[in-house]
Amino acid sequence: MLGESGATVYCSGRSVRGATAMNGRPEAIEETAEMVTARGGVGLWEQADHTDERQVRRLVDRIRGQQGRLDILVNDIWGGDELTEWGRPFWKLSQEQGLKMLERGIHTHLITSRWAVPLMLEGGPGLIVEVTDGSRYYYRGNLFYDLVKTTVIRLAYAMAIELREHGISAVAVTPGFLRSEMMLQHMGVDEENWREGAARDPHFAFSESPFFIGRAIAALAADPQVQSRTGRPWSTWELAREYGFRDLDGSRPDWGGHLRSAIGEALARTAGRLGEGPKGEEQTSAMERVRQVVAAELKERGLHFLTPSISEVWYRKLLRGDGDRPGAFDELIEKTFG
Numbered sequence: 001m002l003g004e005s006g007a008t009v010y011c012s013g014r015s016v017r018g019a020t021a022m023n024g025r026p027e028a029i030e031e032t033a034e035m036v037t038a039r040g041g042v043g044l045w046e047q048a049d050h051t052d053e054r055q056v057r058r059l060v061d062r063i064r065g066q067q068g069r070l071d072i073l074v075n076d077i078w079g080g081d082e083l084t085e086w087g088r089p090f091w092k093l094s095q096e097q098g099l100k101m102l103e104r105g106i107h108t109h110l111i112t113s114r115w116a117v118p119l120m121l122e123g124g125p126g127l128i129v130e131v132t133d134g135s136r137y138y139y140r141g142n143l144f145y146d147l148v149k150t151t152v153i154r155l156a157y158a159m160a161i162e163l164r165e166h167g168i169s170a171v172a173v174t175p176g177f178l179r180s181e182m183m184l185q186h187m188g189v190d191e192e193n194w195r196e197g198a199a200r201d202p203h204f205a206f207s208e209s210p211f212f213i214g215r216a217i218a219a220l221a222a223d224p225q226v227q228s229r230t231g232r233p234w235s236t237w238e239l240a241r242e243y244g245f246r247d248l249d250g251s252r253p254d255w256g257g258h259l260r261s262a263i264g265e266a267l268a269r270t271a272g273r274l275g276e277g278p279k280g281e282e283q284t285s286a287m288e289r290v291r292q293v294v295a296a297e298l299k300e301r302g303l304h305f306l307t308p309s310i311s312e313v314w315y316r317k318l319l320r321g322d323g324d325r326p327g328a329f330d331e332l333i334e335k336t337f338g
Contacts, residue, residue, distance in 0.1 A: 001214025003041025005222060008067065011036065012048040012059055014079075023082055027181055050077045050108035053115070060115045069123035072221050073116045075155075076131035077108040080148060081182070090143035098144035105148035109155055117159075117168070125167040127221050130156040131213070132172045135233035153233045160231030169230035173216055176236055176255025177207040203262070203302055208253040212236050212245075219243035263306070266297050 002009050011032040014021035020028055029045040036043030046062060048055040063070055080101040085093050109130065120126040130152040133140065137153075140146040152172060159170040184190055187197035187204060198205035216239040220226050223243070237254040239245075246252050298306055 001039070001211055001218045002072065002221065003036030003039040003043060004215075005218045006041055007036075007072070007218075007221075008042040008044065009033070009036045010059070010063055011043060011045045012050070013077075014047065014049050016045075016047050022079065025182065050112050051103055053111050056111050056115050060119055064119050064122075070116060070119040070126070071123060072127050072129070072217075073113065073120065074129045074131065074217060075109040075112055075152070076129075077105065077112065078148075079104040080145065084142055084145050086142055088142075093143065101144045101148060106151050106155075109152055113155075113159065117163070120168055121166055125227075126169070127226060128156070128159060128163075128168065128170040129217050129220065130170070130172040132174050132233065135172070135174045135235045135238075156233070157231045164227075164230065167227070169226045171220065171226075171229055171231070172233040173213060173220070173239070174233065174235050175208060175210070175213040176253055177203060178213075179207045179209050183207075201302055203258070206253055206255055206258040208236060208255065209247055209249075212240070212247040212253060215245040215247075216240065216243075219245055262301060262303060266294075266301050266303060269297055 011029045013029045015025070015028045017028045017030055020026060029047065033043030033045040046059050048059045050056055060070075083097040083101045083104075085097065113128065117128070120128075132152045133145075133149040135153070137150055140149055156170045156172040163170060179191065179194055184194060184197075187194070187200060189195075189197045191209065194207070195205065197207075213236050216234075216236045219239060220229070220234075223229075235256055237252075237256045240252050240254075
């Protein structure tokens with residue numbers, strides 16, 4: 001989508017044709033570069049493992065030699081899907097896999113920014129985008145996964161403070177329910193008939209293509225007032241409302257709005273099943289009861305991935321009284337899930 005705006009884009013990563021780095025995935029950086037060019041930009045590619053400082057320096061040196069400047073850095077380095085163990089407490093997770101996830105999802109961002117930012121400083125105003133999952137600090141269901149996705153939000157904040165006087169903005173951006181190639185395959189559909197996947201998962205009807213976050217980033221890059229957004233996390237649906245862009249199919253997905261509505265319905269039913277929460281010494285057993293009822297309700301609605309966070313919201317409402325003031329519970333949900 002940066003190519004759609006006429007940009008020259010360097011696409012880097014480990015996977016090239018004939019030697020992809022992700023188990024069972026055929027996608028390669030040459031393909032991404034070709035998509036950039038097909039959309040009207042100039043797509044270039046270079047194989048680089050972003051955990052290797054030498055390879056990152058080589059990439060930045062190439063950009064300096066060929067372009068003499070770097071205006072936009074998008075840190076969407078991940079590689080953690082195959083390492084994530086869902087549904088297990090942190091003390092039962094593989095420490096080796098967890099630490100490797102931190103290396104792939106955090107260290108890579110630090111290394112890349114360390115060598116790319118000096119080139120950005122040689123030019124004019126610039127933009128750094130940290131791609132994350134979720135724009136709030138709710139728990140994401142796996143300790144290492146949560147550390148990665150919340151840390152890159154903090155990276156954007158920290159870099160924004162240090163770069164403000166240099167005219168370089170740093171933001172974090174999250175997609176909603178993403179129709180990645182992997183997700184399309186999982187749902188048994190393709191981008192042409194993706195809506196059929198909603199029969200398997202009703203939430204899929206509110207999903208978005210990867211082009212949607214691409215247009216969000218392109219809109220940020222084209223905004224002369226982007227400095228007013230620096231240091232903060234943003235969602236694709238928020239940015240779509242403000243900038244007016246749409247997904248490739250003309251839709252404007254609003255995952256946040258859908259999620260708030262679904263959570264509200266689930267909590268309304270949960271409230272009826274729980275009634276008034278006990279106080280004092282019975283709080284521990286009450287919390288367990290909240291978890292059980294919330295888990296059952298969310299599982300019925302296909303929102304089981306939210307169980308830990310929703311349980312915490314209910315704990316604060318029932319046992320601490322945070323939701324007693326009119327409208328306070330809605331505010332609590334908003335603060336937690338945005």
